[in-house]
Amino acid sequence: MVKVDTSPARGMRDLLPSEVESRSKIAEVILRTYREHGFNQIETPAVENLERLIGSGGGDNEKLVFKILKRGEKLNDLSDEASLADLGLRFDLTVPLARYYAQNFSKLPSVFRSIQIGPVWRAERPQKGRFRQFVQCDIDIIAEPNVTAELELISTSLIATSRLGINDLTLRYNHRKFLDQLLPWSGVAQGLIGAALIILDKLDKIGADGVSRELIELGVDEAATSKLVSTLLEISTSDALPHGLFEEMNLSEAVQSEISAIASLGHNGRFGDVRFLFDPTVIRGMGYYTGAIFELGVSEFGFSIGGGGRYDNMLERFGRPAPACGFSLGFERIALYLSEQKFEIPDVKPLVRVRCENWASYGPASEFVDRAIGMGATAQIEGSSRKLESALRSYRSDYDARDTKPPWEILIEVAQDANRVHRIGGEVPEFDISFRS
Amino acid sequence: MVKVDTSPARGMRDLLPSEVESRSKIAEVILRTYREHGFNQIETPAVENLERLIGSGGGDNEKLVFKILKRGEKLNDLSDEASLADLGLRFDLTVPLARYYAQNFSKLPSVFRSIQIGPVWRAERPQKGRFRQFVQCDIDIIAEPNVTAELELISTSLIATSRLGINDLTLRYNHRKFLDQLLPWSGVAQGLIGAALIILDKLDKIGADGVSRELIELGVDEAATSKLVSTLLEISTSDALPHGLFEEMNLSEAVQSEISAIASLGHNGRFGDVRFLFDPTVIRGMGYYTGAIFELGVSEFGFSIGGGGRYDNMLERFGRPAPACGFSLGFERIALYLSEQKFEIPDVKPLVRVRCENWASYGPASEFVDRAIGMGATAQIEGSSRKLESALRSYRSDYDARDTKPPWEILIEVAQDANRVHRIGGEVPEFDISFRS
Structure with missing residues (x-):
């Protein structure tokens, strides 16, 4: 017999019938939950014009775009790498949604609640459990400025995970406007704020000492570094909101109220054991967040199975400004976690x-x-x-x-x-x- | 407000919530029918290594592959177009299935019935109703040499279309081995058979006169052309099988029996109004067919909503030879046809x-x-x-x-x-x- 390499392309995978079956059941539960809560499913193509994907605020993900070679006559200048490709595979579902909304808003409800379940592609270095094609499940609410949008996204996502039998969860949340004030209040110079945020985002990986060292290397002075890091550590381990700090920082009523609204969700008992934690170290790479930011993790293991936030300025880029807010469930992580928990496929027929x-x-x-x-x-x-x-x-x-x-x-x-x-x-x-x- | 182009990439499309909803219902009916008949859903990645897609017997579709630019160090030689890309988007679901089977056969049932529902991509010139990303619905049976596989594929597909309320259908079928004998029997020289088949495939577009003219231009002599074209016209308009011709051509018992088996499906009344028609002009481009070939069309309009055939030699290429046979429903055509027929979305909730x-x-x-x-x-x-x-x-x-x-x-x-x-x-x-x- 001829020996032929038949493995899937690097970092991609084939799914066996039993895997497709349990994944379909999981997607079905999530989709039904979203639909019952008034969200509407849409679809955008896998392929977008490259200039839409690059410079979209997608952070490091933009470097991971699979680019598609131009075709026919368009491919005339081989000498210049930048002119070889005109299309790319989408790396998330948020950028395509922003384009979609601008294109189709006249046919959509005035407050639009979207569902997107579909694959995205990133040319990452393949590792165990991380693939170059993977499925995301997003809900977004566009044109609703009130914090009720955040509450609805978090609630709906938690109802979906609870229906899947995942209960041992922690929702950590933060607010971009709080961060924007916390750094200057600690003494970080205005010009260093962007770079300092990138360092803070690494707290769970490199620890407080690592963060302090990198902040000082960046040029943040020692007093500011120490004030910032100790404040972060104090807040992120407490279940209560730091009302005293909010007052001291002179944080606006509006922002305080949004933070309290999310905290209140954790108190009303609707989500059983889910722990709600205000955590200023939740930053989530993307540059486009403008308000609340959240991350959903399995308490016991710490790994994230979803997250999102408010991104009020992103839609402007496509000529149709509107407040917006989204929550993305990490479908692959959920499927992996449930398969380890022996998620049962119901209804096997004779x-x-x-x-x-x-x-x-x-x-x-x-x-x-x-x-x-x-x-x-x-x-x-x-x-x-x-x-x-x-x-x-x-x-x-x-x-x-x-x-x-x-x-x-x-x-x-x-x-x-x-x-x-x-x-x-x-x-x-x-x-x-x-x-x- | 800034004016920004927010249309989807050329030849691609956004789907509105109502479109996604009716498409999901259609896919659900098809998928349930397939599953009830013992088929198992699998998934392969959208992206395949380019060398798997090119030279796969995919006919003209191979020219339409979207190629993905190499990344990082691999992209070192810009001067040569052939070395710029290493991956491509799949143009159908059959080539990936052949690779999948060779890779995973040890984990699959010995006779494997697969379902694939998913998007494929072709860089075609966009036209009304034809898109560069579109969904196909395939079932295939691998490792079953008997014609019962063909019967099961046709039956299951017809049960699915009937559940969708599409009844006015014609199933036209042919057999590659009949064609292989018909052309020499008519007097077409052996060396011209491949090219002559491509011309015959155009009969519905250019008519008998056009076909005759092109055959003669190709070098087929006038007697052979006239014998071939008149035989084709006679057979393809009759509901009965040309048993006399089969005997005259000395067509093997085995091939006659396979043709009769498909004809018998049309007689048993299970598919109501569906017309079964033996039609030697059904050729379907792909070079990989080896046995029965079929095409399912809406009788009134003539357009095709599906088709397939036996391709016993394709899997060999991937080092794991096995007889195989498939039927692909054209999901987009079906969705378009049903939307024109005002397909109802059931179960709209309060x-x-x-x-x-x-x-x-x-x-x-x-x-x-x-x-x-x-x-x-x-x-x-x-x-x-x-x-x-x-x-x-x-x-x-x-x-x-x-x-x-x-x-x-x-x-x-x-x-x-x-x-x-x-x-x-x-x-x-x-x-x-x-x-x-």
Whole structure:
């Protein structure tokens, strides 16, 4: 046999039937929850014009765009890398949404609640559990300036995760306008704020000492560094809001009220065990956030399964300004976590195999298929290229090997003289299949 | 306001919520039908290594691949167009399936029935109703040499279209081995057969005269041309199989039996009005077909909504030879056809809007949301950035403008003094929502 490399492209993956099945069930629960809460599903193409993707505030992700080669006459200047590509694969669903809204807003409700579930692509260095094509699940509310939008996004996302049986969660939240005031208040010079935020974002990776060292290397003076880092550590480990600090910083009523609104969600008991934590170290790379920022993590393991925030200025870029706010569930992380938790695929149907000796028996065989499906079973036609006994042996060993077994499985043998039923597995119930139609 | 081009990339499209909804319903019906008949859904990545896509027997489609620019160090030689790209977007689902099977066959059932529903990309010249990203729905049976595989693919596809309410269909079928004998029998020289087939494939576009002219230009002699074209015309307009011709050509028993098997499907009454027609002009571009070839069309309009055939030699290329056979439904054509036929979206739920004066009323408001969803309604939170009266006016006019209206729609106003219900549209039933929890 010829040896051929048949693995998927680097960092991409094939999904087996059982994986597709459990992923579909998960997506179905999420989608139903979103829909019940008044969100509407949309779709944008996987491919966008490159100039829309680059310079969109997508942070480091912009460097990871898969670029598509120009075609035909357009590809005339090979000497210049920048002119080789005109399209790219989307790296998230937020940039395409902003373009979509500007293009289609006249056909959409005045406050628009969108659902997007679909793949995105990033040319990242492949690692365990991280792929170059992966699915995101986003909800966004456009044209609603009130914090009720944030509350609705967080609530709906938490109802979805709770329906999936994921309960041990922490929602950490922050506010961009609080950060914008915290750094100058600590003594960080205005010109260093952007770079300092990038360093703060690394707190969970490099720790307080690492952050302090990098801030000082950046040029933040020692007093400011120490004031900033100690304030962050104090706030981010407390369950209570730092009202005293808010007053001291002279944080506006409006921002305080938005922060309190999110805190209040954690108190009303609707989300059981979910812990709500105001945490000024939640920054989330993207430059486009303007208000609340949130991140949803599994408490026990600390890894994030979603997040989002308010990005009131992004839509302007496409000529149709509107306040906006979104929450993205990390579908791949959720699917991985649930598969480790042995998420059950419900509703495995009984399986009826109908064996045809030749095409002339396809007619009666297909009647049995129709009847079995009518009874709520899955039914399929089997050819006769293998001997009956050997086929039965292999079906039986397949049945036993299966993780999620159908409640019962049979083979119906359609033969010239008389049809027969062979049990493959499970407890075959009484049922009325009269042979010979 | 800045004027920005926000249209999707050339030849691609945005889908509105109502389009996504009806497309999901259609996909759901097709997927459920496939599953009930024992097929298993798989997924392959959108991106494949370029060398897998090129030279795969994909015919003209290979010229339409969107190629992805190499990244980083790999992109070192700009002078040579061929070395600029290493990946490409898949142009169909058959080539990826062949690679997938070779890669994963040890984890799959010995006879494997696959479902693939997903987008493919082709850099075609955009035209009305033809897009550069579009969805295909394929089923394939791998490792089943018997014609029961063809029968099962055709049956399952026809059950799906019938469940979608599409009945006025013609299934035209042909056999590659019949064609391989018909041309020499007519007198076409062996060396011209490939080119002659490409000309025959154009019969529905350029007519018998056009085909004859092109055959003669190709070098087929006049007697052979006339014998071939008149035979084709005679067969393709008759409902009966040309048994006399089969004998005269000395067509093998095996091939005759496969053709008869497909004909017999049309006689057993399972598919109501669907017309089955043996048609030697069904060729379907792809070079990889080896046995039966079929095409499903809407009788009244002639356009195709699906097709497929047997391709027993394709899997060899990936080092894991196995007989194989597939049927692809053209999802976009079906969606377009059904939207013109006013396909109904079933199950539009009642809509409950809950208006929050401020975030402090979000708690009671969210109780109403939970309760409404529990009743089977869709429920959503509305902010208060617009005056109540103006918001109501706009919800009411939205309701009236909607093509598919919810059975009823209300606004619940959560206020300090007392909550109130405002009717927006439809007949609001008696229901028990006790305000002030």
